[in-house]
Amino acid sequence: MLLVLPMSSLAAALRAPGNLTAGEKSVEWLRDHNLGGVVNQVEQWWFSNHAPKQGGEPDRGITIAAPPDEGASKPDTTTPASGPVGTPKPTDVAVPDGVTPLPNEGVWQAVGPTFGGSPAMYATQVRPDSIHTSLLDGLVWIDPKLARFEMHPGLQEPGGSWTTPPQVPADERLDLLAAFNGGFRMQDARGGYYLEGKAGHALRDGAASFIVKKDGTATVGQWGRDASMGPDIVGVRQNLDLIVDGGQPVPGLDDNSNGKFGATLGNKVLVWRSAVCVDAAGGIIYGYGDGLGALSLAQLMTRAGCQRAMELDINPSWTSFNFYGASTAGDASTVVGTKLLPDQHKPGNRYLSNDSRDFFAVLARQG
Numbered sequence: 001m002l003l004v005l006p007m008s009s010l011a012a013a014l015r016a017p018g019n020l021t022a023g024e025k026s027v028e029w030l031r032d033h034n035l036g037g038v039v040n041q042v043e044q045w046w047f048s049n050h051a052p053k054q055g056g057e058p059d060r061g062i063t064i065a066a067p068p069d070e071g072a073s074k075p076d077t078t079t080p081a082s083g084p085v086g087t088p089k090p091t092d093v094a095v096p097d098g099v100t101p102l103p104n105e106g107v108w109q110a111v112g113p114t115f116g117g118s119p120a121m122y123a124t125q126v127r128p129d130s131i132h133t134s135l136l137d138g139l140v141w142i143d144p145k146l147a148r149f150e151m152h153p154g155l156q157e158p159g160g161s162w163t164t165p166p167q168v169p170a171d172e173r174l175d176l177l178a179a180f181n182g183g184f185r186m187q188d189a190r191g192g193y194y195l196e197g198k199a200g201h202a203l204r205d206g207a208a209s210f211i212v213k214k215d216g217t218a219t220v221g222q223w224g225r226d227a228s229m230g231p232d233i234v235g236v237r238q239n240l241d242l243i244v245d246g247g248q249p250v251p252g253l254d255d256n257s258n259g260k261f262g263a264t265l266g267n268k269v270l271v272w273r274s275a276v277c278v279d280a281a282g283g284i285i286y287g288y289g290d291g292l293g294a295l296s297l298a299q300l301m302t303r304a305g306c307q308r309a310m311e312l313d314i315n316p317s318w319t320s321f322n323f324y325g326a327s328t329a330g331d332a333s334t335v336v337g338t339k340l341l342p343d344q345h346k347p348g349n350r351y352l353s354n355d356s357r358d359f360f361a362v363l364a365r366q367g
Contacts, residue, residue, distance in 0.1 A: 021317075051270055052291040056134035060342070062104040062125045066111045067325035067338045067348075086118025086143045087281050093139060093304050096130040108141060111323060112177055113364070120146035120177055120364065121323075123340060128291045128300060132270070137289025138340040139304050140178065140321060144282045147177055148216025148365045151195055151235035154357040158186045158193040160200040166354045168324075168361050173335040175363045176324040179351040180286050181274055181313045182358035183210075183239030188264055191223075191238025193358070203229070207238040208310030210276055216365060220278045220308045237358065244277060244309035249298035256294070265314055267294035272345075274319040276360075277301050277309030285309075288319045289341060316345040318357060323348075 093106035106126045110119035120143050125136040150172075153162045168176050183189050186200075191207035193200045203209075205224035212218050212235035221227050222242055229236075241260045242250055252260075256267045265271055274288035275297050285304050292300065294311065301309040313319055321344070322337040337348035351359055 085116035132291040135291040149218040150361040173332040178362040194236040243298040253295040274312040277306030
């Protein structure tokens with residue numbers, strides 16, 4: 001009899017709408033019922049005992065696959081007489097010390113459509129460090145002059161009632177260039193969520209924040225220092241504290257003695273992690289992949305040229321970066337997604353249907 005209520009609650013959670021697997025829903029249910037500490041211990045034990053191997057070479061080459069872009073609604077792609085309209089291409093990403101680079105490792109490659117002769121995105125892949133040399137992590141640089149950002153709440157996270165849908169709507173898909181995951185669940189994020197003129201969760205001064213402005217540009221910074229609320233801000237997603245500040249990893253990432261960098265999976269446990277940052281030119285860089293602790297994630301983002309970076313979600317179930325394009329001109333129903341990393345767990349078409357977690361969409365800037 002004592003099990004009737006909890007089992008009924010779990011059954012209801014398993015029937016809840018969304019794109020989570022039964023296992024993912026079960027873990028979320030445990031966290032929601034004060035068993036998050038148990039889940040964390042089990043996950044840390046499992047990942048510690050299934051750590052990525054040391055040494056060796058990747059079992060694949062570095063190729064950046066992108067979907068077709070015939071259907072993208074975009075300006076003339078010919079180069080104007082005055083020259084390209086975008087931000088200059090960023091400097092290539094350095095490989096870790098002592099690592100012999102693979103062909104194209106760390107070299108930014110244009111992805112997707114061009115606008116006035118300039119690509120809106122560049123992508124590359126690189127080893128996470130000089131120890132786990134069989135892994136390849138992914139990086140994408142997004143031009144703020146050619147792309148705009150939108151925040152989308154998920155069905156479960158951040159919770160609350162929103163008019164913004166938990167998927168990219170059909171009438172925006174021909175302009176959709178990419179989409180990527182948000183941060184921790186709000187109960188673990190140590191921060192807030194602001195959208196549609198309201199705070200679904202209160203914003204915290206000092207929190208690492210992804211900030212979307214009315215003009216579609218975005219930045220990353222410490223709330224209350226680098227940005228504060230004003231009429232130009234339409235969205236804020238906070239997650240823990242900055243992991244890169246002033247172009248360098250912040251102190252304390254490895255020891256995490258005060259818990260400000262999160263408890264889930266432990267900062268030294270090597271697992272799939274993701275981050276987003278702003279560079280000196282105002283470009284937005286997303287990075288993710290396997291074999292990353294909080295410190296090596298910060299080092300990866302620093303090598304990519306980040307000035308300020310924040311960790312986003314972690315764990316194979318939640319880290320995703322997808323490119324999008326249409327196979328038929330003018331037909332939003334033919335838009336498909338392609339994963340940046342082929343070993344990413346979630347499918348390339350994630351965010352084209354209702355998603356359980358909040359995320360960010362990257363769209364072509366028009367006019």
